[in-house]
Amino acid sequence: MTALAVAQPAGAAKTADVAVRVHGLLRRFGERTVLDGLDLELRRSEFVILLGQSGCGKSTLLRLLGGLDVPDGGEVSVPRRRALVFQEPRLLPWQRVWRNVTIGIDARDPRQIALGVLDEVGLRDHAVAWPKTLSGGAAQRVARARALVAKPALVLLDEPFAALDAITRLRMHDLVRALRARHDATMLLVTHDVDEAIALGDRILVMRDGCIASSHDVDLDTHERFRGADRDRIRAALLHELGIGAIGSAPGLSTQRREQ
Ligand SMILES: Nc1ncnc2c1ncn2[C@@H]1O[C@H](COP(=O)(O)OP(=O)(O)O)[C@@H](O)[C@H]1O
Numbered sequence: 001m002t003a004l005a006v007a008q009p010a011g012a013a014k015t016a017d018v019a020v021r022v023h024g025l026l027r028r029f030g031e032r033t034v035l036d037g038l039d040l041e042l043r044r045s046e047f048v049i050l051l052g053q054s055g056c057g058k059s060t061l062l063r064l065l066g067g068l069d070v071p072d073g074g075e076v077s078v079p080r081r082r083a084l085v086f087q088e089p090r091l092l093p094w095q096r097v098w099r100n101v102t103i104g105i106d107a108r109d110p111r112q113i114a115l116g117v118l119d120e121v122g123l124r125d126h127a128v129a130w131p132k133t134l135s136g137g138a139a140q141r142v143a144r145a146r147a148l149v150a151k152p153a154l155v156l157l158d159e160p161f162a163a164l165d166a167i168t169r170l171r172m173h174d175l176v177r178a179l180r181a182r183h184d185a186t187m188l189l190v191t192h193d194v195d196e197a198i199a200l201g202d203r204i205l206v207m208r209d210g211c212i213a214s215s216h217d218v219d220l221d222t223h224e225r226f227r228g229a230d231r232d233r234i235r236a237a238l239l240h241e242l243g244i245g246a247i248g249s250a251p252g253l254s255t256q257r258r259e260q
């Protein structure tokens, strides 16, 4: 692990299975304290979902974990190899798909590497396409492929599916599950969608007032993630914490952003 700020927190377990350790994280923008002594531990290979109202600091936390920003205080230990996936695929329009996937990769045969990861996301046939010819879902798959190339130990996903239509979104969930089964990276995914959180995560965190307010284990099999009393209980608790119970209480209704 690479210490971005100070060393390990005093008294923290030096367990080999901890991939991310954050202690007392502070981030201020002017007068506003966005992260206020935030603590977080993610285990190796764990798939954790981060929920929280718009503007509560989720992206700020991911940017700090990804090394795109520096904290005003606290400690952050993260794996050296990490990748960020955003809502916009952020592809370079003047490079073909396979080039986009291997940007920044120092390898003898980058094209071969690109074809391998494009195959994993079902886009091998689009290797020489230009980004502007891709659908939204395909472009997001290219972004996933690019994240996989570096074989990251930590993948940070900031609302990666928010701009996709419902069907494409479900396909992306399948892709994420398939990639998860093959790679053992720790994943932290931000979403506004409670159903998406329950469908995908091992654990769901709710962020509030600059901290992680609660953590919910999702110990459900694939079927139970979509129906049943345990799923309904977790869903109701999350909706309550997010203050959107009344809007999202109808069965099958996806929980979306609450505008502030
Ligand atoms: N670079 C920045 N400069 C000033 N304020 C920022 C900056 N980045 C984020 N903020 C503010 O920090 C708060 C949290 O933002 P963000 O982490 O993007 O929230 P979320 O991702 O949970 O919606 C917001 O009030 C936002 O305006």
Ligand SMILES: [Mg+2]
Residues within 6 Å of the ligand: 058, 059, 060, 158
């Ligand atoms: Mg955000």
